[in-house]
Amino acid sequence: MTIAVKHLADPREMEAYRAVVKARRGAVAHTVRVCIGTGCAAKGSRRLFELFQEAAAESGADVEITNKCVGCHGFCERGPIVVIEPGDIFYQRVEEPDVAEIFRETVLGGRVVERLLYTDSATGAAATTEEDIPFYQAQQRIVLAANGLIDPRSIDDYLAIGGYSALSKALTAMQPEQIIAEVEKAGLRGRGGGGFPAARKWRSCRQAHGSPKYVICNGDEGDPGAFMDRSVMEGNPHSVLEGMIIGAYAIGSNQGYIYVRNEYPLAVEHLKVAIGQARELGLLGENILGSGFSFDIKITRGGGAFVCGESTALMASLEGRAGEPRAKYVHTVEHGLNDLPTNLNNVETWANVPAIVNRGGDWFAGIGTEKSKGTKVFSLVGNVVNTGLVEVPMGITLRRIVEEIGGGVQGGKAFKAVQTGGPSGGCIPAEHLDTRVDFDELTHLGSMMGSGGMIVMDENTCMVNVAKYFLGFLKDESCGKCTPCREGIAQMLYILDRITHGDGENGDLDRLEVLAGLLDGTALCALGKTSANPVLSTIRYFRREYEEHIREKRCPAKVCKGLFLYEIDAEACKGCGICKRNCPVSAISGERRQAHEIDQAVCTKCGTCLEKCPFSAILKV
Amino acid sequence: MTDNDQLVDDIVTRYDGDVGMLIPMMQDVQAECGYLPPEQLRRLARRLRVPLTRLYGVATFYSSFRLAPKGQHEVTLCMGTVCHLKGSAAIMAAIREEFQVEPGGTTADRLFSLQGVNCVGACALAPVMIVDGKYYDGVNRDSALKLLRELPAEEAAETEVAS
Numbered sequence: 001m002t003i004a005v006k007h008l009a010d011p012r013e014m015e016a017y018r019a020v021v022k023a024r025r026g027a028v029a030h031t032v033r034v035c036i037g038t039g040c041a042a043k044g045s046r047r048l049f050e051l052f053q054e055a056a057a058e059s060g061a062d063v064e065i066t067n068k069c070v071g072c073h074g075f076c077e078r079g080p081i082v083v084i085e086p087g088d089i090f091y092q093r094v095e096e097p098d099v100a101e102i103f104r105e106t107v108l109g110g111r112v113v114e115r116l117l118y119t120d121s122a123t124g125a126a127a128t129t130e131e132d133i134p135f136y137q138a139q140q141r142i143v144l145a146a147n148g149l150i151d152p153r154s155i156d157d158y159l160a161i162g163g164y165s166a167l168s169k170a171l172t173a174m175q176p177e178q179i180i181a182e183v184e185k186a187g188l189r190g191r192g193g194g195g196f197p198a199a200r201k202w203r204s205c206r207q208a209h210g211s212p213k214y215v216i217c218n219g220d221e222g223d224p225g226a227f228m229d230r231s232v233m234e235g236n237p238h239s240v241l242e243g244m245i246i247g248a249y250a251i252g253s254n255q256g257y258i259y260v261r262n263e264y265p266l267a268v269e270h271l272k273v274a275i276g277q278a279r280e281l282g283l284l285g286e287n288i289l290g291s292g293f294s295f296d297i298k299i300t301r302g303g304g305a306f307v308c309g310e311s312t313a314l315m316a317s318l319e320g321r322a323g324e325p326r327a328k329y330v331h332t333v334e335h336g337l338n339d340l341p342t343n344l345n346n347v348e349t350w351a352n353v354p355a356i357v358n359r360g361g362d363w364f365a366g367i368g369t370e371k372s373k374g375t376k377v378f379s380l381v382g383n384v385v386n387t388g389l390v391e392v393p394m395g396i397t398l399r400r401i402v403e404e405i406g407g408g409v410q411g412g413k414a415f416k417a418v419q420t421g422g423p424s425g426g427c428i429p430a431e432h433l434d435t436r437v438d439f440d441e442l443t444h445l446g447s448m449m450g451s452g453g454m455i456v457m458d459e460n461t462c463m464v465n466v467a468k469y470f471l472g473f474l475k476d477e478s479c480g481k482c483t484p485c486r487e488g489i490a491q492m493l494y495i496l497d498r499i500t501h502g503d504g505e506n507g508d509l510d511r512l513e514v515l516a517g518l519l520d521g522t523a524l525c526a527l528g529k530t531s532a533n534p535v536l537s538t539i540r541y542f543r544r545e546y547e548e549h550i551r552e553k554r555c556p557a558k559v560c561k562g563l564f565l566y567e568i569d570a571e572a573c574k575g576c577g578i579c580k581r582n583c584p585v586s587a588i589s590g591e592r593r594q595a596h597e598i599d600q601a602v603c604t605k606c607g608t609c610l611e612k613c614p615f616s617a618i619l620k621v
Numbered sequence: 622m623t624d625n626d627q628l629v630d631d632i633v634t635r636y637d638g639d640v641g642m643l644i645p646m647m648q649d650v651q652a653e654c655g656y657l658p659p660e661q662l663r664r665l666a667r668r669l670r671v672p673l674t675r676l677y678g679v680a681t682f683y684s685s686f687r688l689a690p691k692g693q694h695e696v697t698l699c700m701g702t703v704c705h706l707k708g709s710a711a712i713m714a715a716i717r718e719e720f721q722v723e724p725g726g727t728t729a730d731r732l733f734s735l736q737g738v739n740c741v742g743a744c745a746l747a748p749v750m751i752v753d754g755k756y757y758d759g760v761n762r763d764s765a766l767k768l769l770r771e772l773p774a775e776e777a778a779e780t781e782v783a784s
Contacts, residue, residue: 039745042756076745224701227742262685263741303644303683306739320643321675322682338641381703381744388745419702455702469705473739479682607711611762 007282010290011168014159017281021156029063030107031085032056035148037072037231038266044096045080051099052082061108068157071235073148074389075135078118083148088129091116121407135386138404140367142375143351144391147235152270155277158238164283166354170246171291174357176206179250183353185361187373192218192309192346193424193450194526195372195439201343205333206251208341213253216337216344217244218314219260219267222306223422224473226453228377229347231389233260233267236351237274241297243350245284246357248295251343256297259314262304271299306423306477309451310525311336311344313479324481325525346451348377368394372438376452382419383410383458392437399433402456413458417541421450423470423477424530426537427463446537448530462559463542464549468496470534478528485528488519492535500560504550509539558620561605565621568609570595572617579609579618628653629664640669643679647686656687684725687734694733694772697751698724698765701740704748708761712748713737715762716769732774 008014034040034049052067059065073081078092084106091102091113098116105111117126118133127133141147150157158164170179184199205213217240221229233240244256260268275297278284286294300318307313308323315337317323336342352374356364365373372394378401381387385407392401398418402408409415417427426447428435435441439449457466471493480486492515495508516532523529539546548554555563568579568588575593580586587603590596598609610618632649636642650661657680666673680686698716700709713724716735722728724737733752743749746758750765757768 038741038743038756042743042746042749042758076743079745221742222739224705224740225703225744226740227744230742262683263738300642300645301648302685303648303679304685304738305683317644318641320641320679322678379742379744381747382706453702455706457706461706466706469702477739 007280008289009282011172014164014168014281014289018159021160024156025160027064028066030065032065032067032102032107033070033083033085033148034067035071035073035079035081036069037076037079037234038227039072039076040079040081041266043080045082045094047096048080048082048094048099051096052103055099055103055107059103059108065107068151069153070150071147071152072231072389073130074144074231074391075133075386076389077385077387081148083130087112090118090128090130090133092118135388135390135405135407138396138400139391140375140393141391142355143232143239143348143377144235144389145355146239147231150236152235152237153273155238155274155281158236162358163238163354164242166357167242167245167283168289170249170357171289171293176250176252179246179357180206182361183250183356186356186364187361187368187371188349188352188356188364189372189439190345191348191352191376191451193421193448195449198345198349201333201345202247202251204331205253205341205343208334210334210340212255212340213251214337214340214342215244215248215251215253215256216311216314216318216342217256217258217350218309218311218344218346219258219264220302220309220314221261221264221347221451222309222477223451223453225379225381225419225455226422226451227379228389228452230261230264230267232347232351232377233264234270237267237270238278239351239354240271240347241274241278241284243353244297245288245295246353247343247345247350249293253343254295256295257318257337258297258299259308259318260299260301262302268299268301275299305479306473307479307525307527310527313525314344315342322479324479325527327524348452369436369438369441371440372449376437376449378420378452378454380406380454380456382456383413383461384408384456385410394438395436397434397436398428401437401454402433406456409456409458411458413460415456416459416461417457417463419447419455419457419466419534420453421448421533422453423474424448424526424533425450425453426533427457427466427541428537429541446533446540448533460557460559462500462555462557463538463545464496464500464555465557465559467535467538468493468500471496471531474527474531478531482522482524482528484519484522485524485531488515488523488528489531491515492532496535499546499549500555500563502549502553502560502563504546504553506550508550509543509546512539561607564605565600566598566603566605566607566609567619567621568596568598569617569619572615574615574617576614578612578614582608582612584608625658625660626664629661629668633665633668638669640671643669643671643676644683647676647679651686656690684738687725689727690731691734692727692731693774694753695736695751696733696769697736697738697741699741699743699747699749699751700737701742701744701747703744704740707747709748712750712760712762712765715766719766720769730774732772733769 056065082091082094188198189195308317310325313323313325377391419427475489478485558564573595580588587599727734750757750760
């Protein structure tokens, strides 16, 4: 479908090319958009795409039909997702046998297949388009606006929705300083975790002595439970490139790098394709759009080290060394990659830039709170009804995200906490759910914005176990360079391990707090400094739960093995004998068809009986 | 010059001999060989004029590099926060016990290599296990073990690499 590609010598040629592309798009009567984001692809959406292709080839209909693979829509819970144009009819949980029906009814017949629509469980109302679904209604999409609309492997698709117009505007109508001023006016803060004002960083790098200068896109999204940046790189790679090219022009850099996490092969593939296409059209490389400005981008895949999300560690990795951070008093904007001025921003930050240039800093600053502008993408996961990727204006309350967009807690259980900020963040309890999402508000609560992971936890979650999980993660990922982090995390983990095994001692909480203070004050990089946040925030809001573990040797959420008992509910037990046969230590006795019993003296609390019982007659007490 | 040397030389040329591209070069060696064999690392160190210890340091720092051949199948279990909340630790424990294999290691019969990773970003599918590139969603202890017990053993390792 690509039209003869040519090198675009100036903005006028680009607009002419765009007009041709749009005319071609307009002539297509029907478009089938199949989501191939990781969630949908894992549920077989690539096969759905093939089936649509076959259906179109076989039908012989006398209309032009385009099937395209698109990036993540965000509603991963309901994947695979297929959207049909015209009408933007939104089908969810589509399976292979559904393809023929969708093709016959909707694509050719223009009728809606009701059973594949999203139905609101509360009202029973069916939603035909995305806008009718509550999950999308409270969202405001800037970064994710084109996700799910365009084929990420087609630069023509990106151009058709106005892509690279911000670049053309920046190169022809704006001076570098003007661009920085616009970003400053927008109040754009780094989306990778720190929240540092992007314009200030750009200006420092622009003014720094040394050449060449580098710009880097940090796509080493390492927080567990977070996949915002991946969806942008996979679903709309050109928006990241466009942001980087504009930034490079503003800063005065000719070489860029995108550092992508090793676990994201599809993101690497899509970025590579995008870079190739941008070069071919002359949007990357020498003399971009005839402006005299030259810039190119290389992709590097990470090696699988969480610490490389830290800017100085990432730069060490780009230099072909082990990814160990260094002290921050030497600023990377002056001495970064190869000791030269370097500006690093994360994927989402770069992807916001084209919209800011196009629509102006004032527009962007009109969204959000006083000190946190624009929108933020979160990956809303955990024990929540609607798992997925959401983009919301800053200042929205956590409650609206969890309840309105997320649909509340799964299985009708009670909400316990929401964890934000990844391993460096903290757990926020129910009483603070009305807090507004904002860099500073979340920090006040002992958590942080982080890169945008948002994990909902229900009443069955043990907060001590959660803290232990994050510390275990950080202990494995600590690079080992500085002693406080290497030894401090291990000590904290040792204490938490004791507590969750029923060996907690009086004074453990004080010890944890002392270690936390030490790490905060002395660790070399942010990974170490913030590593105690999961512990401190859970102690702050769930102290009683810690104390029950330590003093009463009891895990109220019944998660920590050994700190609760298994019992058989005599009324529910049918005496089938399955638990008895499966018990590895023969702790269960009972006659056939009679209620069984567990001998607590013998039971090792392995939980096998609970898993095997077909009648849910095993209770945790 | 041996084939091995040729392989390394081609990779070095691909990146213009830029030492900054050491990690991508080592990734390419691993993609070709399945792991980082000592001869290739020696050749790479000589060609880039860096000490072999630096390559060893890089290889052991990053979790995606391996210094021993992998098994016929690649099994990845997600240990991210959501998978953890939904029971991945118990699944990992069961796999370790039944197959006597540690995360990062390979079973004695070389049937599969096991890796625990920190989130594959498919949280809607938790807990997730990936076998030879195919995602299995909502696995539990029994279904995971069943999947691994049924892995075919006879096929050659080369054909098992997921595309």
